[in-house]
Amino acid sequence: xxxxxxxNAGGVQPGTKKAWCPMGDKHFHSDEVKQIWKECQEESFWxxxxxxxxxxxxxxxxxxYNGVWKQSKRFGPFPKLALAxxxxxxxxxxxxxxxxxxxxxxxxxxxxxxxxxGWGPGCGPLFFGGSGHRHCTHVCQECKKVEEAGxxxxxxxxx
Numbered sequence: 001x002x003x004x005x006x007x008n009a010g011g012v013q014p015g016t017k018k019a020w021c022p023m024g025d026k027h028f029h030s031d032e033v034k035q036i037w038k039e040c041q042e043e044s045f046w047x048x049x050x051x052x053x054x055x056x057x058x059x060x061x062x063x064x065y066n067g068v069w070k071q072s073k074r075f076g077p078f079p080k081l082a083l084a085x086x087x088x089x090x091x092x093x094x095x096x097x098x099x100x101x102x103x104x105x106x107x108x109x110x111x112x113x114x115x116x117x118g119w120g121p122g123c124g125p126l127f128f129g130g131s132g133h134r135h136c137t138h139v140c141q142e143c144k145k146v147e148e149a150g151x152x153x154x155x156x157x158x159x
Contacts, residue, residue, distance in 0.1 A: 032107055040100040049092030056088035057081050 063069045064077045071077040 033104075036100075036103045036107070040096070040103065044093050044096035044100065048096045049089045052092035052095075053085045053088035056084040060084035 060069070060080055061077065064071050064080060069080065072079055
């Protein structure tokens with residue numbers, strides 16, 4: 001009995017993954033993901049969160065100044081201004097999420113399925129409270145075909 005392992009038509013040994021398989025590597029586009037994440041954080045702050053925060057604080061200050069809203073007797077206008085700033089900041093960050101999702105969708109098909117731990121069936125760093133070292137179990141369809149073809153050709157043959 002002899003066992004022969006030959007390279008299949010794709011040029012890949014069974015059990016290995018080609019470099020073009022974007023989801024087979026557990027460090028899928030880590031540099032691109034980090035770059036896009038940094039861009040999203042900076043752009044959401046400068047283009048949405050900061051302007052909405054300052055705008056809501058200005059409107060609240062104007063309403064207090066004109067007497068539409070009353071200031072606190074103990075703390076003055078600061079609690080209402082702080083709350084308006086926090087709400088404006090949160091709304092600004094949340095409003096940029098769609099734009100950020102589009103940027104991640106350009107990386108691959110599974111990045112746009114949702115934000116949160118694991119990012120759906122695809123693989124990627126865990127931005128929300130994770131270490132970013134998660135084992136990827138995803139294998140793309142081309143890799144499955146190549147692997148199946150490789151295991152069929154690597155079966156022992158009797159002579």
